[in-house]
Amino acid sequence: MNRREFGALATSALALGVMPFRASADETCQSPYMPMITGHEEYVYIWTLGVEGMGDEQDKMVTVDLRPDSATRGQVIHTLSVGGRNEAHHAGFNSDRRYLWAGGLDTNRIFIFDVHSNPAEPRLHKTIDTFVKDSGGCVGPHTFFALPGRMMITGLSNDDDHGGRTALVEYNDEGEYVATYWMPTADDMQGAVAVDGAVADGYGYDIRALIRKNIMLTSSFTGWSNYMMDFGQMLQDQEAMKRFGGTMVQWDLHTRQPKKVFSVPGAPLEVRFPWGPNANYAFTSAALTSKLWLIYEDDAGEWQAKAVADIGNPEDIPLPVDISLSADDQTLWVNTFLDGKTRLFDVSDPHNPKQVYEKQIASQVNMVSQSWDGKRVYFTSSLLGNWDKKGADDQQYLKAYDWNGTELVETFQIDFYEAQLGRAHLMLFGSAALYS
């Protein structure tokens, strides 16, 4: 199936209100429009921040071999430097999974890697330098969420004041700009309704969609001025600390219209929908207030938001960051950056999550990715270039574990500083089997 056929099929299915590729992702948070990897993930692509004085100092896409029988399993087999330090952050495949889009939160450059010609050696296919101009002033391309033939990108900031007001920006798979959708604000709700007194702050962060319910959810973080500045300096800056998002927005997936604004104070970050056919909810974690939130459809068919669990001791600011929901919707990995721990929550009752496991991964931990069967869990370390810990606690790594149901058992790790690579951030799985 070529790209256009796939896109057309997915678009048709969307129009019918069904989910065509329900089990169509390996790592469980990927766009449901995307083809899946059958079997073991073969590679992990790690979008890595360059560090001054280390290696070639540039941001790079690092490829690590995960093939079980490979002589180079657990080793870096390829790196591709892109020039400069762009504040490499998140990345996402397009809907046919042949291209990997990766953003720079500082320079606003978007790098599109070809991962299908040789999945072991991604090559740079195209660079978009015009994101700010295209979008009419959106800054900080963050989440890349695949829609059929399209890429929906969340921004974090804007070109006027570099605060948190921002937008969703849509491109097509060819890398051509399509449209900008500014986040609703209290003074320009764009038809959205504020739930329970929520004040629309216009901030953005992550985006995910529940296709059969025709909704997208976006979360909210902070603007360029904050995400680029020294973390400790920011914590002591009372003005800066006032400028974090405290809302989530429910959108109409088809029309891209905002429908509801929920109050979710404390910077809600990653959004994760379950896969169950009757599971009408999503999780997010509020980073600053260290709470797990549930955004759910109530018995009356209305979507609501409520805090359902603390993550660690909120007064210690453990700073929950990435979360990963298992494919069976029963468990949720939650990483907390500042204490370097991962926690597993039993979310079989999503309204009453219970922590069932905890493990220290390192001095700091950010991203977590699990295989579709949940048996392998991977962790990386970097949050933001100027937010990572300093000195000896600035450990940068990829760590791979097997999950046996009761314990994480390490299988390998790569020290990204020892390897002169930089700060390891987002992980995405690849496989040559997709393109054979």
Next chain:
Amino acid sequence: MWRPGHRLVGLRGACAGVFLACAAPAFGSDGQQPLYAEAPIDPARCAVEDDSQGWAARALNRSLTPQLGLPAVPHPADNAPSIEKIELGRKLFFDRRLSINRTMSCAMCHVPEQGFTTWELQSAVGVEGRSVKRNSPTILNSAFLNPLFHDGRDVALETQFVAPLVARNEMANPSAGWVVAFLNRDDDYIGMFQQAFGADASLDRLGQALAAYQRTLVAGDSPFDRWRYGGDGTALDQAAARGFDLFTGKGECVACHLVGDQDAMFTDHAFHDTGYGFMREDQRQNPPKTTRVQLAPGVFVDVDFAHVAAVSAVREADLGRYEVTEDPADRWLFRTPTLRNIAMTRPYMHDGALNTLRDVLDFYNRGGPGHPGQSPLIRPLGLSEAELDDIEAFLNSLTSPNLDCLAAEARSHPPDNH
């Protein structure tokens, strides 16, 4: 569609529930509603009766015509202002390409809708998020300042831009010449330099254009100016008038923040050790055991400072004027800032660590920390809360009515960003 002019209108709305410490109009000790209301700066509110000549012509006229309460703008003999220079200077000021990674412009730290400073950070953030140890000063009325910068390290707008252009923690260009070479490769700039100067871009001309634009950012004619210099006895309310009496009397503020018979710049252009710089350096070297952090509106925690230090780069010391002169007598001296539009240029002090005018007034009312080198001008004042209210009301009367239009002119074209 969200547009620049809508942004700060939105901020007003957000103040209701998100940003707890948004500024509100100050009321005098008698609770009287002030005649001047502090409000966010909004380019959309700028109403121009006759726009036939364009914004740059209005700006040129403004830089040539003294405003109430201000002296004439001093234009150097070798840099007479022109419409072409002003248009070029504005474009340069907003051009993000004039930094090593094509991300930072001057306007990123001097945001028009935030009084040409930034309200959202205590101290500035430069290329790749590198920390700047000082608060971004407003460039409003910088035409009248000499020397420039908190430490007075430069003396002219024509030359001050070089330091931020190449500072590693600001725009981080590899050299000033590299920037000039870029300007001479860009078709837009080639034409604009020819129109403004009849010559190619050069370092001198770059500075002259930026200076010409900044000399249009003059803002007087405040309620105080109309009251003191315009003969309008109704322009100040009673609280602000009492505040002015305290400012010039019991508070002794006027000793450094000068007020003349014909005009007032509210600065003596001199350097003083108020004790604040020493106090902040002492706090840097001896941090508190905990620091209070706001996690969400109304949600605060006291965090062990060790946790903060774990994610903190080492903050630079700041010795103020000494860093320019290397004279030990100049340690912790900083230039007296103007107070014009002070309500629109928070946060305060050279490192932005005081968030409200009341915080500043409280600092001076206490007489500073009282370290041995502190200026004798800084001593306990014994001002009551009601008197502090009145001084604050007076300070809020120093806001000019043309800030919306200065921001509108600044936003007359979108920034160059790719």
